[in-house]
Amino acid sequence: MDAKQIITAxxxxxxxxVTTGHAQMSDAGDPTDFAEDLKRGETPNTDGEINDPxxxxxxxxFAMNGVIDGGILVPSAKVYRSLTHKKQRKGLRxxxxxxxxxxxLVNDLLQGEFKRAGETASRFVVNTTIGxxxxxxxxxxxxxxxxxxxxxxxxAVWGAPSGPYLYxxxxxxxxxxxxxxxxxxxxxxxxxxxxxxxxxxxxYSRAGATALALREPLIEPLADIEANSLDYYAxxxxxxxxxxxxxxxxGRTNFEDLPxxxxxxxxxxxx
Amino acid sequence: MLNAFKRTITKSALTFVLVxxxxxxxxxxxxxxxxxxxQNVLNEAEPILELEDQAALFxxxxxxxxxxxNMRRVGFFVLGQYARQMTDAQKEEYFPLFEEYATRIYQNTxxxxxxxKLVVTGSNDRSERDIIVNSQVAEPGTGDGLSDTxxxxxxxxxxxxxxxxxxxxxxxxxxxxxxxxQFKSVIANNGGGETGIQVLIDQxxxxxxx
Numbered sequence: 192m193d194a195k196q197i198i199t200a201x202x203x204x205x206x207x208x209v210t211t212g213h214a215q216m217s218d219a220g221d222p223t224d225f226a227e228d229l230k231r232g233e234t235p236n237t238d239g240e241i242n243d244p245x246x247x248x249x250x251x252x253f254a255m256n257g258v259i260d261g262g263i264l265v266p267s268a269k270v271y272r273s274l275t276h277k278k279q280r281k282g283l284r285x286x287x288x289x290x291x292x293x294x295x296l297v298n299d300l301l302q303g304e305f306k307r308a309g310e311t312a313s314r315f316v317v318n319t320t321i322g323x324x325x326x327x328x329x330x331x332x333x334x335x336x337x338x339x340x341x342x343x344x345x346x347a348v349w350g351a352p353s354g355p356y357l358y359x360x361x362x363x364x365x366x367x368x369x370x371x372x373x374x375x376x377x378x379x380x381x382x383x384x385x386x387x388x389x390x391x392x393x394x395y396s397r398a399g400a401t402a403l404a405l406r407e408p409l410i411e412p413l414a415d416i417e418a419n420s421l422d423y424y425a426x427x428x429x430x431x432x433x434x435x436x437x438x439x440x441x442g443r444t445n446f447e448d449l450p451x452x453x454x455x456x457x458x459x460x461x462x
Numbered sequence: 463m464l465n466a467f468k469r470t471i472t473k474s475a476l477t478f479v480l481v482x483x484x485x486x487x488x489x490x491x492x493x494x495x496x497x498x499x500x501q502n503v504l505n506e507a508e509p510i511l512e513l514e515d516q517a518a519l520f521x522x523x524x525x526x527x528x529x530x531x532n533m534r535r536v537g538f539f540v541l542g543q544y545a546r547q548m549t550d551a552q553k554e555e556y557f558p559l560f561e562e563y564a565t566r567i568y569q570n571t572x573x574x575x576x577x578x579k580l581v582v583t584g585s586n587d588r589s590e591r592d593i594i595v596n597s598q599v600a601e602p603g604t605g606d607g608l609s610d611t612x613x614x615x616x617x618x619x620x621x622x623x624x625x626x627x628x629x630x631x632x633x634x635x636x637x638x639x640x641x642x643x644q645f646k647s648v649i650a651n652n653g654g655g656e657t658g659i660q661v662l663i664d665q666x667x668x669x670x671x672x
Contacts (some may be wrong), residue, residue, distance in 0.1 A: 402557065421669060425647035425648075433635040437635075452591075
């Protein structure tokens with residue numbers, strides 16, 4: 192069994208454990224009815240309510256990730272920062288983003304976003320060639336900005352509701368839909384299908400490098416949020432849910448969905 | 463399978479047409495008064511955000527927040543449905559603590575953008591009393607990552623037409639909404655109602671070190 196298979200197995204086991212865990216935790220409706228949970232996730236949250244029926248499980252995973260984060264990831268990210276220059280780190284982030292392009296391209300196409308698919312393909316060609324294998328981002332300067340796509344977003348475009356909030360070990364905040372999407376995305380990566388030592392090594396190194404590259408710029412912002420939070424778990428859940436909505440809408444912000452300021456008449460009496 | 467796919471496509475196309483039609487029929491109007499209100503606040507903030515001394519910077523931000531942010535209304539908003547369950551005694555305890563807490567969040571957040579000049583780029587009214595004003599960095603430096611960021615200001619207009627800042631956000635992520643999520647979680651996980659509210663107040667006091 193190599194790392195990918197282990198991760199896939201873990202993901203499958205996790206989804207199973209969530210299902211069974213959910214059967215014990217939830218007291219609303221048919222406890223094993225997944226469709227019910229998905230549907231509840233669809234309810235527009237005009238009052239800013241986040242659908243989190245698995246809060247117990249999620250908080251446990253959040254605590255576990257916190258231990259890994261504080262014990263391994265943040266110290267490693269600090270070492271990484273001390274050993275590299277800002278420009279080198281930017282280069283690595285570009286390189287990793289470029290390596291993810293095939294996954295983005297597949298999802299652009301699955302969503303019928305052909306113009307964006309064309310941009311993704313052009314970015315890959317430009318950055319891989321004159322961008323030195325993806326270290327630089329000349330495509331951005333040529334007016335082809337980067338955008339993200341993943342299978343969770345594709346499912347959303349196809350009409351799948353997000354389902355309950357799901358905090359995944361190692362991966363962090365997600366939702367039932369996006370967690371499934373993330374598992375599917377790993378199979379859209381060419382490296383996933385190569386069964387050689389080199390591919391395995393590439394996979395490991397890339398996972399490690401991605402973790403460092405993503406964590407390093409967030410050392411201070413996340414520490415800030417944690418220090419100022421009364422409930423760090425709820426903070427992250429809210430930030431993630433809000434940001435994810437905009438990502439799915441391809442950067443368009445929907446102001447109509449915001450929770451209302453409050454009953455004007457009632458509050459007018461207070462002032 | 464194919465039929466289901468076709469149906470989905472047809473449905474999506476139909477939805478798209480409907481949404482587009484709705485968008486054309488009722489464009490969210492811009493609110494020029496709210497835009498100039500925000501631009502004035504941003505102009506006033508500009509020299510403050512250039513202060514290098516952190517104490518002076520924080521003091522400057524605090525005075526801006528005091529002057530423009532509607533703490534009373536935000537304070538109620540972040541309690542969600544629990545706002546109605548708060549006793550008068552709790553309100554008296556809660557508001558000064560909340561104000562201090564929220565000011566600190568503004569200080570931490572805004573100081574990250576020191577030295578940036580923001581300009582208003584447009585607005586969107588949710589209602590006559592609830593307007594979103596958008597702004598962006600005026601001269602984005604290369605590679606600072608802020609050039610694509612849209613900073614939002616949610617403006618509240620009271621029944622007398624006076625405006626105040628209700629919430630601030632960046633790229634669709636809002637501060638007061640995040641605070642509401644936290645506060646409701648703290649209250650709900652600590653017994654809800656008056657009991658939960660009291661736990662929230664105690665935690666706020668601990669957080670602001672009072």
